[in-house]
Amino acid sequence: MISGWVLALVFGLPYIHMLITALKPLDEVLAIPTTYTPTSWAWDNFTGVWKEIPLATFIKSSLIISLAATLIVISIAIPAAYYAARNNFRGRSLFLLLVLTTQMFSPTSLVVGIFREIVKFNLVDTYLSLILIYSAFNLAFSIWILSSFFKSIPVEIEEAAAIDGCGRFKTLFKVVLPLALPGIVTAFIFTFIAAWNEFVIALTLTSSPEREPLTVGLTSLIGQYQVQWNFLFAGSLIAIVPVVILFISIEKWLVGGLTAGSVK
Amino acid sequence: MKIRLGAFPWIFPALAMIAVFVVWPAFEMIRTSFQEIDPTGIAKGWAGLENYRTLFENPDLKPVLVRTLFWVAGIVFFTIAISLPVAQLLNANFPGRKLVRWVVIIPWAASVVMTSTIFKWILDPYSGVLNRIFVDFGFISEPRDWLGNPTEAMIWLMVVAIFVSIPFTAFVLLAGLSTIPTEIMEAARVDGATALKGYRAITFPLLQPALLVAAVINLINVFNSFPIIWIMTMGGPGYMTDTTTTLAYKISFRDQNIGASASMASINFVIIFIFILLFLRVSKWKEVTK
Numbered sequence: 001m002i003s004g005w006v007l008a009l010v011f012g013l014p015y016i017h018m019l020i021t022a023l024k025p026l027d028e029v030l031a032i033p034t035t036y037t038p039t040s041w042a043w044d045n046f047t048g049v050w051k052e053i054p055l056a057t058f059i060k061s062s063l064i065i066s067l068a069a070t071l072i073v074i075s076i077a078i079p080a081a082y083y084a085a086r087n088n089f090r091g092r093s094l095f096l097l098l099v100l101t102t103q104m105f106s107p108t109s110l111v112v113g114i115f116r117e118i119v120k121f122n123l124v125d126t127y128l129s130l131i132l133i134y135s136a137f138n139l140a141f142s143i144w145i146l147s148s149f150f151k152s153i154p155v156e157i158e159e160a161a162a163i164d165g166c167g168r169f170k171t172l173f174k175v176v177l178p179l180a181l182p183g184i185v186t187a188f189i190f191t192f193i194a195a196w197n198e199f200v201i202a203l204t205l206t207s208s209p210e211r212e213p214l215t216v217g218l219t220s221l222i223g224q225y226q227v228q229w230n231f232l233f234a235g236s237l238i239a240i241v242p243v244v245i246l247f248i249s250i251e252k253w254l255v256g257g258l259t260a261g262s263v264k
Numbered sequence: 265m266k267i268r269l270g271a272f273p274w275i276f277p278a279l280a281m282i283a284v285f286v287v288w289p290a291f292e293m294i295r296t297s298f299q300e301i302d303p304t305g306i307a308k309g310w311a312g313l314e315n316y317r318t319l320f321e322n323p324d325l326k327p328v329l330v331r332t333l334f335w336v337a338g339i340v341f342f343t344i345a346i347s348l349p350v351a352q353l354l355n356a357n358f359p360g361r362k363l364v365r366w367v368v369i370i371p372w373a374a375s376v377v378m379t380s381t382i383f384k385w386i387l388d389p390y391s392g393v394l395n396r397i398f399v400d401f402g403f404i405s406e407p408r409d410w411l412g413n414p415t416e417a418m419i420w421l422m423v424v425a426i427f428v429s430i431p432f433t434a435f436v437l438l439a440g441l442s443t444i445p446t447e448i449m450e451a452a453r454v455d456g457a458t459a460l461k462g463y464r465a466i467t468f469p470l471l472q473p474a475l476l477v478a479a480v481i482n483l484i485n486v487f488n489s490f491p492i493i494w495i496m497t498m499g500g501p502g503y504m505t506d507t508t509t510t511l512a513y514k515i516s517f518r519d520q521n522i523g524a525s526a527s528m529a530s531i532n533f534v535i536i537f538i539f540i541l542l543f544l545r546v547s548k549w550k551e552v553t554k
Contacts, residue, residue, distance in 0.1 A: 001358040007350060008367040011431070015370055017393055018382045033399065033407070034391040076277040083274035095275060097544075102286050104481075104540045108488045108509060110286070112516050112529045113293030117285075119305060136285030139278055197375035199491045204517065215377040219495055222381065229385055236378045240370075247373030248366050255439040258432070259481065262547035263439045263474045 015240070022046070022234040029230045042230070049234040057210060058217035059239070065127055065202075065213055066195035069134035073142050073191045074184065076135070081146035082172065086155070100260055103140035107133060108200045115204050125207045133205075134195040141194075142187035145257035149183030150176065186253040189246045196243055214239045290533065297526035305522060315523035322524070324503040324511070331418070332487070332507040339422055339486045343429040344479060350430060351437035352463075372431035380495040383424045387411055387496075414504035417497050421505060424492050429485065433478045440474025441467070476546040484539045487532070508532050 021029060022045055024038040049055055084092060107114060114133060123129040153176060161171045177184065199215045206212045212220065218239070221232050255263060300311035319325060354365055371379055386394050389409035398404045411417045444467060452462040490509055493499055499506035499514060506514065512532060516525030 001360075004353055004356070004358050004361065004364045007353060008364040011371060011427075012367045014379065014382050014386065014427075015374070017386060018378075021382075021385065030391055032390050033396045034393050036393070036396070072281075076281060079274040080278040083271060087271065089271040091271070095279070098282060099278075100544070101540055102282050104484055104543060105286065105290075105536065106485070106488045108490050109529070109532055109536050110289045110293060112296065112512065112522070112526050113289030113291070114285075115516075116292050116296060116305065116522075117289050132281075133285055136281045139281055143278060193373065197377070199375070199377045199494075200513075203494075215375055215491075219377055219381060222384070222495070233382065233385075236381065240374045240378055243375075244370055244373040248369055251365075251369060251435075255435050259436055259439075259474075259477045260547050262477050263436055263443075 015237075018233045018237060022230055022237055024230050026228060026230055029228075045230050045234045046238075049231045049238070052228060052231045053221060053235060054209060054217065055235045055238065058212060058214045058235075061127070061211060061217070062196055062213040062215075062239075065130045065134065066192050068127070068131045069138065069195045070188055070191045072131065072135040073138050074188055077139055077142035077146055077187060078177070078184070080139075081143045082150050082176065084143070085147045085150035099140045099143050102137065103144065103258075103260075105137070107137050107198070111200055111204055114201060118205055124205060125211050127211065129205050130195075130198075130202055130213070133201055134191075134198060138191045138194050141190055141257050144260060145187055145190075145253060146180065146183050148256065148261060149180040153179050182253070186250040186257070189250045190254070190257070193243050193247055196239075293526050293533065294530045296522065297530045299523060299526075301522040301526075303520040303522070311523060315527040318521070318524045319515075319527045322515075324506070328503060328506050328508060328511050331505075332509075335418075335422065335425075335507050336483060336486050339425045339429060340479060340482045342422075342426050343433050343482055343486075344475065346426065347430050347433035347437055347478070350434040351441055354434060354438050355441045368431050368434065370431075371428045372435075376428050376489075376491045377495060379428055380424060380492045383420070383427075384411070384496045387420055411497050412501070414501060417501075417505050421492055421496055424496065425486060425489055428492070429482055433482060436478040436481075437471060437474050440471045443474075444470045473546075477543070480539060480543040480546055484536060484543070487536060487539070 020037060023041050023043065024035070025040060025042045025045075028035060028038060028040070080095075083089070084096065118124055118129045118133075121129075123132075157175060157179070158171050161175045162168075166174065196213075197215065198213075199219075202213050202216045206216060209217065209220075214235075218232060218235055221227060296307075297315050298310060298312065300308045300314065302308055350368070354361070354368065386392055387410040389395070389407060389412065392407075392410075394410065395404075395407035399407065408416075410420055448466055448470075449462055452466055457465065487507075488509055489507075490513065493505060493507065493510045494513075497505045499510045503511065503514075508528060509532060512525050512528040515521050515528060519525075
């Protein structure tokens with residue numbers, strides 16, 4: 001039991017230090033040597049941060065990009081996953097192989113090619129470029145996890161709905177999708193977080209502060225002549241906390257989706 | 265025939281997205297590596313293997329290649345070695361287990377960018393808390409610039425990479441552990457096996473599939489890892505903490521040598537492709553898709 005708590009401490013400490021730094025006044029942040037805990041707790045850093053750094057702009061960009069990418073992924077992944085789960089069409093294996101390969105390729109390894117393509121499309125420094133790239137690279141996980149959810153729904157339920165006079169689309173929307181809701185929620189949250197946390201592509205494709213998402217915007221503050229670490233970390237925590245809570249809520253489905261189901 | 269036409273509208277949007285934004289950039293990158301590109305990004309015709317020659321003549325390449333090997337091997341090894349007992353611990357029953365699991369998830373859920381930033385601050389030469397702790401405990405007599413010298417910087421970068429890799433790995437192993445029936449361990453205990461012996465003879469072999477999958481996915485992730493190095497050292501001092509991934513980025517977006525960068529990135533691409541083939545083997549994907 002004690003080793004369990006030590007484990008939690010090891011993994012939690014850097015983030016506790018993040019919180020402690022976020023709660024120090026600036027002069028104490030820059031004290032040499034540093035203090036372990038704030039001598040005066042600057043709780044108002046969490047209100048001041050909105051004025052000190054353009055946090056609201058970064059959050060707005062991150063929200064627009066992540067939500068749009070997520071909606072695209074969900075609306076494209078649902079039909080593909082449903083069809084692959086229910087039909088044994090020619091090229092099905094090939095399709096799933098392609099999907100799985102995409103999941104393994106992070107955009108980092110292709111950033112040089114992605115940049116050249118986006119320049120060609122004249123989309124540099126736009127939300128759209130990031131939305132499209134994030135959608136494409138995150139499709140795989142959603143197709144994968146949704147397909148396993150669809151497969152777990154007995155075909156008989158759909159057949160019963162058909163006998164009761166439901167058309168194919170009505171069956172999908174009224175019967176299948178509600179039953180696969182946990183899978184859809186998982187795909188939604190996972191894609192949202194992946195887009196929210198992405199760094200390399202955003203760093204490469206954005207150039208103006210109004211377009212920079214949180215990851216790029218916050219780290220660009222490090223390069224400044226005097227870093228306001230307390231505000232930087234207050235902003236980081238505002239970005240991290242909701243994401244961690246969402247992530248924990250889908251934890252039990254994640255491993256199966258990320259290892260192509262080969263472990264569970 | 266009807267069925268083949270039937271598949272098309274359902275999977276076409278997904279195929280189109282992957283083709284345009286994953287496959288196309290890959291081809292574009294490889295094509296660029298054989299072209300002569302001026303610093304503004306305009307192609308001036310074919311260059312044959314000229315870009316590759318420029319890359320291999322770069323005196324920084326060889327140390328970067330050797331370092332990348334150590335980076336990947338070291339991080340994957342320690343991540344797995346530490347995740348094994350961590351998974352065992354998370355699998356054990358103790359009060360507060362749920363909370364402990366949640367805390368362990370944080371580095372996985374939080375952006376690696378933010379985690380790298382806090383570690384950069386912890387290691388700060390002036391106001392970093394690590395210097396404070398080490399001085400207070402008498403490990404060092406005066407504060408050090410941990411990220412200022414290449415060897416120590418490399419060690420800390422690897423520590424951070426291991427730190428962010430453990431949660432995913434431990435959860436994959438945990439999923440593997442949950443497939444092992446408890447009866448087997450109980451039977452072994454009845455037969456007089458000690459905990460360690462039971463682990464080595466039963467748990468570890470049964471955990472092998474999960475272990476292999478976790479190892480290969482880590483291999484790919486660590487090889488591709490960018491934010492940790494970029495935020496904490498930017499590959500510096502000089503090129504002394506660069507891996508092939510950050511080097512490709514630097515050559516392209518800082519030195520503006522797009523051709524040479526594309527050739528480095530194309531080599532990385534091929535390496536990852538080999539890792540993926542390895543993954544398909546160990547994950548037995550054909551059985552999965554049935």
